[in-house]
Amino acid sequence: MSLLAADARAFVAAARKELRMWRRYPLFILGLLFWPIVLPATWVLMGQAYSGGGDARALAAFAERAGTTEFAGFVFVGYAMYMWLSNLLWGPGTALRQEQIRGSLEAVFLTPTSRLVALFAPPISHLPFSLLNFVTMGLTLWLVFGIVLPLGPVLEAMVVIAIGIPSMYAIGSLFAASVLRFGETGPIVQLVRGTFVLACGITFPLVMLPGWAQAGAALLPPTYIVADIRTVLFRGVGLGGIAIDLVLLLAFAGLITLLAVWVFRILETSARRRGTLGSY
Amino acid sequence: MTATAAEPAVDARGLVKVFERGRRTFWQRLRGEPDRRERFHAVDGIDLRVERGEIFGLLGPNGAGKTTTMKMLATLLIPTSGTISVLGIDVLARPRDVRARLGAMLSGERSLYWKLTARENLEYFAALYHVPPRQTRARIDDALTSVKLLDRADDYVERYSTGMRQRLALARALLPDPPLVILDEPTVGLDPQAARDLRARVRELRSQGRTVLLTTHYMEEADQLCDRVAIIDHGRIVALDTPGALKRTIRAEEVVRLEIGLADDGAAVLERLGRSATVARSERHNGTLAVTAHCASARDFVPAAFDAARSAGATIQHVEVVPVTLEDVFISLTGRALRE
Numbered sequence: 342m343s344l345l346a347a348d349a350r351a352f353v354a355a356a357r358k359e360l361r362m363w364r365r366y367p368l369f370i371l372g373l374l375f376w377p378i379v380l381p382a383t384w385v386l387m388g389q390a391y392s393g394g395g396d397a398r399a400l401a402a403f404a405e406r407a408g409t410t411e412f413a414g415f416v417f418v419g420y421a422m423y424m425w426l427s428n429l430l431w432g433p434g435t436a437l438r439q440e441q442i443r444g445s446l447e448a449v450f451l452t453p454t455s456r457l458v459a460l461f462a463p464p465i466s467h468l469p470f471s472l473l474n475f476v477t478m479g480l481t482l483w484l485v486f487g488i489v490l491p492l493g494p495v496l497e498a499m500v501v502i503a504i505g506i507p508s509m510y511a512i513g514s515l516f517a518a519s520v521l522r523f524g525e526t527g528p529i530v531q532l533v534r535g536t537f538v539l540a541c542g543i544t545f546p547l548v549m550l551p552g553w554a555q556a557g558a559a560l561l562p563p564t565y566i567v568a569d570i571r572t573v574l575f576r577g578v579g580l581g582g583i584a585i586d587l588v589l590l591l592a593f594a595g596l597i598t599l600l601a602v603w604v605f606r607i608l609e610t611s612a613r614r615r616g617t618l619g620s621y
Numbered sequence: 622m623t624a625t626a627a628e629p630a631v632d633a634r635g636l637v638k639v640f641e642r643g644r645r646t647f648w649q650r651l652r653g654e655p656d657r658r659e660r661f662h663a664v665d666g667i668d669l670r671v672e673r674g675e676i677f678g679l680l681g682p683n684g685a686g687k688t689t690t691m692k693m694l695a696t697l698l699i700p701t702s703g704t705i706s707v708l709g710i711d712v713l714a715r716p717r718d719v720r721a722r723l724g725a726m727l728s729g730e731r732s733l734y735w736k737l738t739a740r741e742n743l744e745y746f747a748a749l750y751h752v753p754p755r756q757t758r759a760r761i762d763d764a765l766t767s768v769k770l771l772d773r774a775d776d777y778v779e780r781y782s783t784g785m786r787q788r789l790a791l792a793r794a795l796l797p798d799p800p801l802v803i804l805d806e807p808t809v810g811l812d813p814q815a816a817r818d819l820r821a822r823v824r825e826l827r828s829q830g831r832t833v834l835l836t837t838h839y840m841e842e843a844d845q846l847c848d849r850v851a852i853i854d855h856g857r858i859v860a861l862d863t864p865g866a867l868k869r870t871i872r873a874e875e876v877v878r879l880e881i882g883l884a885d886d887g888a889a890v891l892e893r894l895g896r897s898a899t900v901a902r903s904e905r906h907n908g909t910l911a912v913t914a915h916c917a918s919a920r921d922f923v924p925a926a927f928d929a930a931r932s933a934g935a936t937i938q939h940v941e942v943v944p945v946t947l948e949d950v951f952i953s954l955t956g957r958a959l960r961e
């Protein structure tokens with residue numbers, strides 16, 4: 342068996358182990374169903390109130406900035422992005438950190454498997470939860486707000502998501518790598534997540550931001566993913582119309598992955614010198 | 622490439638690990654202040670050669686550098702200087718090859734996933750150890766059998782006792798079918814029964830033809846379990862031999878422990894005791910002097926000790942005659958007890 346195949350199997354085993362641990366917390370699934378419905382719904386209701394219950398002029402003003410009158414759909418797509426990002430920022434970093442504190446990270450580092458398995462496998466194990474989020478939100482849009490998303494654009498949105506996955510998981514891994522060094526996750530997650538909420542247009546169109554902030558947003562992959570999903574779902578633009586964005590996303594994924602590997606390598610060597618692999 | 626049987630299991634030379642103590646703040650760096658961190662030699666020039674098929678023990682008190690040494694062998698720590706070869710492989714040059722052949726149990730029960738079953742834990746680690754899929758099941762069953770956990774394989778680890786978790790950690794170390802197993806304080810925190818049980822498992826490893834290198838600060842453990850023992854203190858090896866030979870280095874047949882009640886500082890009584898035995902150690906706790914004496918014959922020394930006490934105005938409250946232990950060897954080498 343070649344080394345690469347063995348590492349690939351280790352990778353699968355690591356993701357599977359993460360999922361098996363989640364299985365021990367069944368109530369966690371409840372939260373997974375609850376928040377994706379409640380949070381965006383409150384924003385949609387708020388939007389309805391501010392627009393005078395869907396007044397035509399208010400909707401036109403929204404469409405001018407957002408490119409669509411579907412503001413419920415707009416908000417839900419934004420929140421799907423937000424939940425995905427939150428999962429990735431909290432999950433892998435926390436998982437790696439817990440391993441470090443518990444001492445299991447040392448046990449993993451005693452094995453011949455590539456260290457990158459420990460870095461990239463936990464984010465991947467979050468994939469099913471993110472998918473569940475998307476499905477819940479789609480169902481809510483349909484059952485609560487009566488918005489039926491046509492199949493063609495939904496499939497196109499799934500392509501956007503698939504292309505966005507590597508860059509999102511690279512962000513999760515980069516974050517996990519830095520957690521190894523800085524320990525505490527809470528404050529950093531809040532900061533990073535807050536930045537993304539503001540910069541990536543979760544509940545509002547990006548044109549509402551000042552120019553410099555828009556320029557900053559252009560450097561963050563979620564900005565493109567959220568905008569492109571909205572474009573294909575609500576504006577009838579096909580994948581061809583957003584091809585440049587998709588190429589950019591893949592480039593981002595490559596860059597961030599390299600950055601994550603580099604950060605992790607440096608931190609690992611420093612930990613092997615200073616003896617801090619298993620400390621906190 | 623492959624290690625021949627003639628090569629030792631471990632060959633470390635001039636091993637040194639320096640840690641920095643204290644910290645240097647960002648401000649101090651920025652202002653270019655001198656580095657005031659203390660450089661501390663946790664391991665201070667160790668030469669170690671472990672032969673194939675033996676159980677070799679590193680015995681030493683807290684902070685002696687045992688764990689640091691083990692971590693350097695296991696590729697978790699990069700030495701400050703020195704060379705290590707494990708099973709004939711250079712640890713610094715080819716760490717991944719060493720990891721694939723080495724079974725290490727360093728942090729014990731904490732390093733398992735308590736929310737998974739024993740089997741699930743081992744399935745995960747078998748993949749990390751690159752065990753071929755078709756052999757995984759058999760390898761896991763073998764490992765569980767050799768630590769006597771096969772019947773509890775599908776229980777969650779959180780429901781295990783400490784001893785069982787420790788044995789599971791040992792099973793994990795056996796997954797790569799390693800010719801060399803290193804164990805850091807394998808019985809620490811275990812009750813006597815569980816500790817005895819684990820020691821039996823370690824002896825079985827030797828009878829399977831594996832080499833075992835372990836650390837301990839229990840002298841009985843080193844004595845009963847190990848073929849050879851290195852006594853380590855302050856990052857250096859101060860003695861290395863078989864337990865029997867180490868004990869023979871003390872020129873005494875018997876060890877007598879005394880507790881003496883006295884009013885003065887005890888100098889007078891110690892001086893008199895010293896005439897008929899070697900006082901290896903004495904320690905004063907308000908009003909009582911605890912003395913460890915090495916002598917040729919307790920039968921002659923004990924009456925002499927009573928005379929010495931009486932003439933110094935002290936009273937002997939307790940007498941105990943014990944065989945020579947590795948603890949006494951440690952005391953005679955360092956002037957301190959192993960556990961204080």
Ligand SMILES: Nc1ncnc2c1ncn2[C@@H]1O[C@H](COP(=O)(O)OP(=O)(O)OP(=O)(O)O)[C@@H](O)[C@H]1O
Binds near residue numbers: 838
């Ligand atoms: N990462 C580290 N950074 C700084 N100092 C360290 C580090 N790890 C260990 N030390 C120090 O090195 C010395 C030796 O530690 P080590 O853990 O090797 O001792 P030990 O013999 O295993 O002791 P014990 O019986 O308590 O386990 C101790 O003084 C310890 O404080």
Ligand SMILES: [Mg+2]
Binds near residue numbers: 687688689805806
């Ligand atoms: Mg130790």
